[in-house]
Amino acid sequence: MPSAFDYAIVRVVPRVERGELINAGVIVSCPAQAFLAARIELDVDRLRALSPATDPDEVADALAVIPRIAAGDPLGGPIASLPRSERFHWLVAPRSAIIQTSPVHTGLCDAPAAACDQVLAQVIEQLLTRLVRLPALRYTGTP
Numbered sequence: 001m002p003s004a005f006d007y008a009i010v011r012v013v014p015r016v017e018r019g020e021l022i023n024a025g026v027i028v029s030c031p032a033q034a035f036l037a038a039r040i041e042l043d044v045d046r047l048r049a050l051s052p053a054t055d056p057d058e059v060a061d062a063l064a065v066i067p068r069i070a071a072g073d074p075l076g077g078p079i080a081s082l083p084r085s086e087r088f089h090w091l092v093a094p095r096s097a098i099i100q101t102s103p104v105h106t107g108l109c110d111a112p113a114a115a116c117d118q119v120l121a122q123v124i125e126q127l128l129t130r131l132v133r134l135p136a137l138r139y140t141g142t143p
Contacts, residue, residue, distance in 0.1 A: 002110040005030035005120060008092045009102040009131050010040060010066060012059055014051030016096055022046045024063055026127040027070060027101065029088040030109060033116045036084045038070040038091070039124050041132050054098075062099050066091060 010025035025040035040063045044056045068076030069087055079090050092101045109119050 002108040003030050003032040003116055005033075005035070005107050005109055005123065006088070006092075006104045007107065007123070007127060008104050009127075010038070010063065011100045011102060012042065012047060012063070013098055013100050014047065014054040014059075016098070020050055021100070022050060023132045025066065025132060026124055027066065027088070027091050028120055028124050028127070029084075030116065030120055031085060033109070033120065034084065035117060035120050036070045036072075036088055037120070037124060038067040039128060040064065040066060041128055043132075043134065046134070059098065066099075 005028055007026055007028045009023050010027060011021045012024045013019070013021045022043060024042045025038060027036075027038040029036045042056070042060050042063055044060075047054060047056050047059060065076055067073075069080045069091060070076075072080050072084070072087065074080060079087060082090065092104050094100070107123065109116050109123070
């Protein structure tokens with residue numbers, strides 16, 4: 001039986017008033033499999049191009065807390081000690097700050113329960129490839 005999962009894209013919005021953003025990670029939750037994980041991949045060059053005045057180290061430090069909260073790691077602060085579902089809802093709650101998330105989207109994991117964690121880890125990798133990482137530029141030799 002397929003398990004539904006939810007995911008959101010983690011975004012960096014250096015100047016909220018401008019609304020410009022870069023995707024910097026993903027959060028995936030599958031309550032049926034007791035799964036919650038986040039992965040961050042901040043492209044510092046893209047951040048500098050979008051907002052030269054933004055300190056990438058400060059942004060990276062703020063982003064680093066997200067996977068810790070998702071994992072329930074005490075280094076994630078008091079939010080990390082909440083139940084899994086509350087941590088997910090806290091992570092994806094709308095906010096007007098430099099770190100934001102997209103609306104929550106839904107998918108299906110049709111793997112057997114025993115393999116679902118592995119499949120969801122692959123889902124995270126696929127989401128990072130599709131939504132966070134820039135595609136490789138290919139030169140075709142024609143203008």
